[in-house]
Structures are given as C-alpha cells and as structure tokens.
Amino acid sequence: MSCVFCELLKTGEARWVVLEPDAVAFLPLPADEFAPGHTLVVPRRHSVGVHDADERDVVAVAALVRRISRAMVSALGATGVVVLNASGPNSGQTVAHLHVHVVPRWDDDEETLPWLRQRSTRSLTAPAHQLLAAALRSARPPG
Numbered sequence: 001m002s003c004v005f006c007e008l009l010k011t012g013e014a015r016w017v018v019l020e021p022d023a024v025a026f027l028p029l030p031a032d033e034f035a036p037g038h039t040l041v042v043p044r045r046h047s048v049g050v051h052d053a054d055e056r057d058v059v060a061v062a063a064l065v066r067r068i069s070r071a072m073v074s075a076l077g078a079t080g081v082v083v084l085n086a087s088g089p090n091s092g093q094t095v096a097h098l099h100v101h102v103v104p105r106w107d108d109d110e111e112t113l114p115w116l117r118q119r120s121t122r123s124l125t126a127p128a129h130q131l132l133a134a135a136l137r138s139a140r141p142p143g
Helices: 004-011 055-076 128-138
Strands: 015-019 023-027 039-043 080-084 100-105
Touching: 015 055, 023 055, 039 055, 055 080, 055 100
Parallel strands: none
Antiparallel strands: 015 023, 023 039, 039 100, 080 100
16 A cells, blocks of 8 residues: 555655654645645654554654644744644545644634534434443553
C-alpha cells in the first residue's frame, strides 16, 4: 500500500516546519492551503486514524499540534486556530495516514472552515452515552 505521507517521510521532500522523533509538521502544497501557515501534523509511524494509532503517536501528535498552535499565535499573529482531523472511511479523510490540520485564523477572516455540513441519520440501539461508557469500561488499558 502506498501512502503519500510515508513517502514524504522517506524522501524528505516537504516544506518542513519541525521534525521530531515521533511526529512531524509540514505545510501542505500551496494549492491545498486554507490559510498562510496551514500546517499538517502527522506521526512518523503509519496508522490510518486516531482509532488505530499507537497511544504514544497520538500523544506526540497532540503535543505538536499544541506547539504549532502557539507558534501560529506568536509568530503569525493569528487570533485563533482551527484543528481538524478526519479518521477512517466515511469521515472525509483524503490521505489514509493519521494527520491533523492546524489552520491559523485572524479576526478579519469572514468565516471559519466548514465542518460537517449534514447530520447523520444513523439510529443507535441505545443512547450513545451509554454505549460509549460501556465500551470504555470493558476496554483493556493499552500495554
């Protein structure tokens, strides 16, 4: 299976913002930028999304997203950031490698980036909070 982000990590051909042991940050192609400084944060190890990633990779990505967000405020003068992630099929994910978009926003931006435009029509067998709580209670801790 070919992965664009894994290829970038092998070739080193990207507009790198920072390279860390477990996660990296780089700018998307200019045509794909939502704003100046729009940054992608990805783990070095391949996983499709947050649901199948190693916990260490998720922590590394989250910590780097925080650092990038702070740098956008201090270095770019952003007044806020939009953090976006889509994980897995039917989520809108365009590259099947865990990644987070960090997009700077300023007070003169007319709108924020769109998120889900349509509500799901899915019906569940029980209230969502009960199903999620039961799954979390039965889940084994990683390790």
